[in-house]
Amino acid sequence: MLREEELKTFVEGTTNYFEVAAQQPATIGSPYLMEGAPAVHDYTGVISISGKREGVVYFTAPRAMLTVLLMKMQENDFSHETMRDLVGEVANTISxxxxxxxxRDFVISVPSVLAGEKPAITQKPGQRSFIIPINWRSHSAKLIVSLT
Amino acid sequence: MGLAQGNGAGSRRSLKLLIVDDSNIMRRRIERSQQFEELQVVGTASNGVEALEMFRKTDPDMVTMDLTMPQMDGIECISKIVHLKPAVRILVISALADKATAVEAMECGANGFLNKPFTDRQLNEAIAELMS
Structure with a gap:
């Protein structure tokens, strides 16, 4: 089961991603236990975890935030496919x-992406899920970590 | 997967680069950010299978290689590429941040390892080291 002290790894990974990739730090809120099905944003990158731990890491963000993030990365393609690519890449990088x-026994899958639908983010028995709030510029996103 | 378009400057360039990553954004980022005139991007690929095909078509001198990719991952692809051309220089660019993975990639024939996320400066330093 995911321990609270292990969350530090994901908080640091998220902080580092925005500092380096976006060259503008994000404010990471205090992680809290997921209860029920959390609200998700326009695009959600999903990484399945297997090996010594099992679970899922989600990065969910609104289109407006992803657009600005792409601009900061000097990207000029803001298509639906590029948004999908970006949330997958963020989830992949943090994981x-x-x-x-x-x-290395923390094995990550290639990303899958949910968009335009409400993903069923549910907890399996034995898993604890934490939501890590991310605030960047005027936008909000979430990293959701569910691990045995 | 794509073959790079000629830009008329190819004759001045002496090193051919193949970019392999399953993210379009990352492939464009690497292509856009590298600042070496002597490097000519000759192709891109989004998985190991495409990378091998492009490698055979373009015979690059250098490769940037993601590790977590569908169909064939980067570690297997590195082994196959090095078998085809032992002198090729390979820079792994991956989010996988554990030392064991970096060691395995180097043992398979990679020459450098750059963790994602990275800055333009870190990318260019890693490429410069690969070219030296």
């Missing part, structure tokens, strides 16, 4: 960086 602490 992959977590191997620094969890080790």
């Amino acid at each position: 992959g960086n977590a191997r620094r602490d969890f080790g």
